[in-house]
Amino acid sequence: MKIGPGGTQPSPAWFKSSYSNGAGGECVECATEGARILLRDTKTGDELIASVGAQAWRSFTHALRRGWPEAL
Numbered sequence: 001m002k003i004g005p006g007g008t009q010p011s012p013a014w015f016k017s018s019y020s021n022g023a024g025g026e027c028v029e030c031a032t033e034g035a036r037i038l039l040r041d042t043k044t045g046d047e048l049i050a051s052v053g054a055q056a057w058r059s060f061t062h063a064l065r066r067g068w069p070e071a072l
Contacts, residue, residue: 011046012031012032012033012038013031013032014029014030014031014038014040015029015030015031016028016029016042017030027041027042028040028041028042028049029041029042032054033051035053035054036051036052036053036054037051037052037053037054037056037057038050038051039051039052
């Protein structure tokens, strides 16, 4: 991420899953930062939980669509 004017870093654009009901339940938010996918729990605010490469994220979401972990 590049540093913006004044030395501040722009905040990532976080988004929730389309399966999130908005009722304050358990949800993970994602954002992109270059070639990385950032993950955080909605309850932790701006605290980053994990950062993974884009290819690893694609492999993970593809496995979910195939029915993982039940498909193992």
